Amino acid sequence: MAFDSLSEKLQNVFKSLRSKGLLTEEDVKTALKEVKLALLEADVNFKVVKQFVKSVQERAVGQDVMNGLNPGQMVIKIVNEELVALMGAETTEIALRPGSEITVIMMAGLQGAGKTTTTAKIAGKLKQKGRKPLLAACDIYRPAAIQQLQINGEKQGVEVFSMGDGHKPANIARAAIEHAKAKGFNTVILDTAGRLHVDEEMMQELQEIKEQVEVHQTILVVDAMTGQDAVNVAVTFNDKIGVDGVILTKLDGDTRGGAALSIRAVTGKPLLYVGMGEKLSDLEQFYPDRMANRILG
Numbered sequence: 001m002a003f004d005s006l007s008e009k010l011q012n013v014f015k016s017l018r019s020k021g022l023l024t025e026e027d028v029k030t031a032l033k034e035v036k037l038a039l040l041e042a043d044v045n046f047k048v049v050k051q052f053v054k055s056v057q058e059r060a061v062g063q064d065v066m067n068g069l070n071p072g073q074m075v076i077k078i079v080n081e082e083l084v085a086l087m088g089a090e091t092t093e094i095a096l097r098p099g100s101e102i103t104v105i106m107m108a109g110l111q112g113a114g115k116t117t118t119t120a121k122i123a124g125k126l127k128q129k130g131r132k133p134l135l136a137a138c139d140i141y142r143p144a145a146i147q148q149l150q151i152n153g154e155k156q157g158v159e160v161f162s163m164g165d166g167h168k169p170a171n172i173a174r175a176a177i178e179h180a181k182a183k184g185f186n187t188v189i190l191d192t193a194g195r196l197h198v199d200e201e202m203m204q205e206l207q208e209i210k211e212q213v214e215v216h217q218t219i220l221v222v223d224a225m226t227g228q229d230a231v232n233v234a235v236t237f238n239d240k241i242g243v244d245g246v247i248l249t250k251l252d253g254d255t256r257g258g259a260a261l262s263i264r265a266v267t268g269k270p271l272l273y274v275g276m277g278e279k280l281s282d283l284e285q286f287y288p289d290r291m292a293n294r295i296l297g
C-alpha cells in the first residue's frame with residue numbers, strides 16, 4: 001500500500017516528539033530533518049520537500065508551539081495541516097456544465113497509465129451523479145483500445161461511440177458530440193491515444209482535438225508507480241495542451257506515493273481522483289485531508 005513506509009517513518013519521528021514534553025528549537029529541527037528524509041525517500045519532489053519543511057519550521061518554532069501545553073502534538077498538527085495544504089486543501093470536482101449543456105471531457109495520458117480504464121471509471125461516477133455520459137473512442141492506434149473501451153462501457157452501462165480506426169481523432173470527437181446532441185447525452189468523454197513516451201505527434205493530436213471541438217475539461221491520467229516521472233509528465237502535458245485536473249492511478253500498488261504529494265505543488269493543478277485497483281469501481285475521489293490522515297496514521 002502506498003505511503004506505508006512514509007507513514008511508519010513519520011510515526012517514529014512523532015513518537016519521539018510526543019515523549020519529550022517541552023520542545024526546544026533544536027528538537028523541532030532534528031525532527032524536521034527526519035521528516036525531510038522520509039519525504040525524500042517517499043520520492044516527493046525535492047523542491048516541494050524543501051518548501052514544506054521550511055513552512056512547518058517557521059510555524060513550529062513560533063511562540064504558540066513553544067508555550068503550548070503539548071508541543072509535540074502541536075508540531076504533528078502543523079505537519080498535518082501543511083500536508084493537506086500541499087495536496088490542495090480542498091477536494092476538486094470535475095467542472096460540469098449545468099443541465100443539458102454538453103460537457104466535453106478529454107482524457108489524456110501515456111500508454112499504460114490507465115487512461116482507458118479510468119475513462120470508464122469516470123463514466124460510472126458521472127452516471128451515479130445523474131449525468132448522461134457518452135464515451136468516445138478516439139484512440140485509433142492501439143488495436144485493442146476501442147474494444148477495451150466498449151467492454152468497459154458495457155460493464156458500466158454507458159454507450160460507446162466509435163468510428164473504428166479509419167478517422168482522425170478530432171473528427172471522431174466532433175461526430176461523438178453531434179451524436180450526443182441528437183441522443184440527449186450531456187457529457188462526452190473522449191478517450192484519446194497515449195504513447196509510451198511524451199512525443200510531439202501525440203501532443204499535436206490532442207491540440208488538434210482542442211482546436212476543432214470545444215473541450216471543457218482536460219483530465220490527465222498518470223501512473224503513481226512511475227513516481228517523479230508522473231510529475232514530469234504532468235508538467236509537460238500542462239505546458240503543451242493545458243490540463244484542468246489530474247487522476248493518479250495505481251495508488252493501490254507498491255508505490256512510495258511521492259507523486260500524490262508533489263503533483264499539485266509542482267503543476268498547480270488539482271488531483272481529482274485516485275485509482276485504487278483494476279476494477280471499474282476502484283476509483284476514489286481525492287480528499288487532501290483524508291490522504292494526510294492516512295499518511296500520518
Ligand code: GDP
Pocket residue numbers: 109110111112113114115116117118194249250251252253274275276277278282
Ligand atoms: P491506457 O493505456 O492508459 O489506456 O491504460 P489501461 O487503461 O489499458 O490500463 C493499463 C493497465 O493498468 C491495465 O492492466 C489496468 O487494469 C491497470 N490499471 C489501471 N488503473 C489501475 C489502478 O488504479 N490500479 C491498478 N492496480 N491497476 C490499474
